[in-house]
Amino acid sequence: MSSRRNFLKKTGAVGALGMAGLSGCIGSIGGGSDSVSFLLTPSESDVDIKQQYQPLFAYLEEEAGVTVESEVAADYAAVYQAFKSGQADLADSSPTIAIQGGNEGVTEVMGIRVAYGAAKYFSLMTTTPDSGVEELADLEGKTVAFADRLSTSGSLFPLYMLQQAGLDTGNAPDGDPVDFTGQWSDHSTARETLVNRDEVVAAGTGAFSVAAHVPKDQFPQQFLDVSAENDGDLGTESPQLDLLAASDPIPRAPIIVRSELEDGMKSSLTDALTSVTQDDLINEDLGEDEQLWFTGVEPGTVEDYEPIKNVIDSLGITLGQ
Numbered sequence: 001m002s003s004r005r006n007f008l009k010k011t012g013a014v015g016a017l018g019m020a021g022l023s024g025c026i027g028s029i030g031g032g033s034d035s036v037s038f039l040l041t042p043s044e045s046d047v048d049i050k051q052q053y054q055p056l057f058a059y060l061e062e063e064a065g066v067t068v069e070s071e072v073a074a075d076y077a078a079v080y081q082a083f084k085s086g087q088a089d090l091a092d093s094s095p096t097i098a099i100q101g102g103n104e105g106v107t108e109v110m111g112i113r114v115a116y117g118a119a120k121y122f123s124l125m126t127t128t129p130d131s132g133v134e135e136l137a138d139l140e141g142k143t144v145a146f147a148d149r150l151s152t153s154g155s156l157f158p159l160y161m162l163q164q165a166g167l168d169t170g171n172a173p174d175g176d177p178v179d180f181t182g183q184w185s186d187h188s189t190a191r192e193t194l195v196n197r198d199e200v201v202a203a204g205t206g207a208f209s210v211a212a213h214v215p216k217d218q219f220p221q222q223f224l225d226v227s228a229e230n231d232g233d234l235g236t237e238s239p240q241l242d243l244l245a246a247s248d249p250i251p252r253a254p255i256i257v258r259s260e261l262e263d264g265m266k267s268s269l270t271d272a273l274t275s276v277t278q279d280d281l282i283n284e285d286l287g288e289d290e291q292l293w294f295t296g297v298e299p300g301t302v303e304d305y306e307p308i309k310n311v312i313d314s315l316g317i318t319l320g321q
Contacts, residue, residue, distance in 0.1 A: 035067045036261075036269065039079045039091040042072060047290045051283060053092075056292070059280045063272035066265065083107050083258055090269065093256040095152060095308045100319040102302030107256040108266075111274045112300035116228035119298050120249035122207040123157035126214060126241040128194065131201045136165035136244055143181040145190040145203040149173040152308060154187050157247045158204025160311040165245075169315065195239055202244060212237040220246055251304045255297060274299050 038057065040049050050070055057068040073079045076097050082088035083106050090110070093101075101107025112119045127133045133142070139162065147154020155173045163169045168178035176182070183193065183200065187209035194203040203210065211219075211229035223246050224230050255273060257266055278295040312319065 034065065035069055036089040036265070037087065038068050038070045039082055039088045040070060040072045041076055041079060041092060042074070047286065051286060052290070052292050055281050055283050056276065059276055060269060060272055063275070064265070064268040066269070080106075083256075086258070086260070089258050089261050091256055093254050095251065095253060095305045096150075096312070096319060098254045098256050098302055099305050099309050099312070101256060101259075102305075103319065105259055108259050109254045109300050109302050109304065110257045110270045111297035112254050112304060113252050113294035114296040114298050115252060115294045116231070117295075118226060118228040119252055119300075120226055121153065121252060122211075122223055122227050122229075123153040123161070123204065123247040123250060124207050124210055124214070125158055125161055125202055125204050125244040125246075126191075126194065126210050127202045127244055129240055129242050131242075133201050133244065136162055136167070139165075139202055140167055140179045142201045143183060143199050145193040145200045146173075146182055146184045147187040147190050147205055147209075149184045151187070151206075153206035153247070153250055154190065154204060154209075155184065156308070156311050156315065157250060160314055161204075161245045161247060163314060173315070173317075191241075194241070207246075210241055213239065213241040214243045215240065218243040222246075222249070248307060250307060251300070252294070254300060254305070270299075273297050 038053070040053060042049060049072060053070065057070060060066060060068055073082065073091075076094045079088065079091045079093065080097050080101065083091070083101060084104075092113075093107075098107065098109050102109070115121075125136060133139060144158075144162075146158055149155050150173060159169045159172050159177075162177075162180070167180060170176055170178040172182055173184070183190075185193065187205045190203045190205050191209050191213075193200050207223070207227055207229045211227070212233045212235070215235040216224075216230075219227075219230075219234065226249050257269065274297050276297055281292050281295065283291060
């Protein structure tokens, strides 16, 4: 077992686990008793994330009778620091922040975001048809491509699957594995590296990156029953990739609330949030590809993220500072 490591002190993490501060003055948001502060993390696209979220803010103001003030944080770790200091009320969040916030009594999960009809998604390990790799154990001594080191579906779950197959993951994700060589980048780069570089014989990514390259008959029934990627596109993209393993379902990212927010307001906001529809989330000023990535929010608690906590624990990663 690798040594315990501090997850949120990891720096340079794409998707926001570095410790940079908020990209504005956090003290300027929040205010009256009917005002709530909603923190956002930067979008991976060039779209103004405040614009993306504006329909949700307007919906919450109408349904819950509050004024929503928003600010964009530099990363999820900065969001968590704002919650700890009482300067944030709601936020879009990563599962890891929700888990740590639950452990420390700082935050609660308001709901789990739903995309394309599914509140869960999958991590896949794939290879090329001519690689000679037939199972995860065959990856011993080989090179594997991953997404960002702290990506849930592109690193943590693939490493866990390799560990469960008997391979020594060493100090990965923030260090080096023992039984194989790891290369980290992002989901699309990991896929392209697998396709284009002979020394890379497998990739660990989110299903959204590779599922269309894998024939439908290779997927387990659980994936076909749950995954939003089972939409008619499985196996339709070239080149073909072969499936080595699919993870168990992974809960999508949550929206969290400050635990000490007044109970009546917390209840009202949660009820409104979990009743939002896809139509409520559309910003008419943005194009189809610029809209929010989620289409609704279903009820949830921090216990829903137990599968991710188990993976974190198994890899020897410690949440906290």
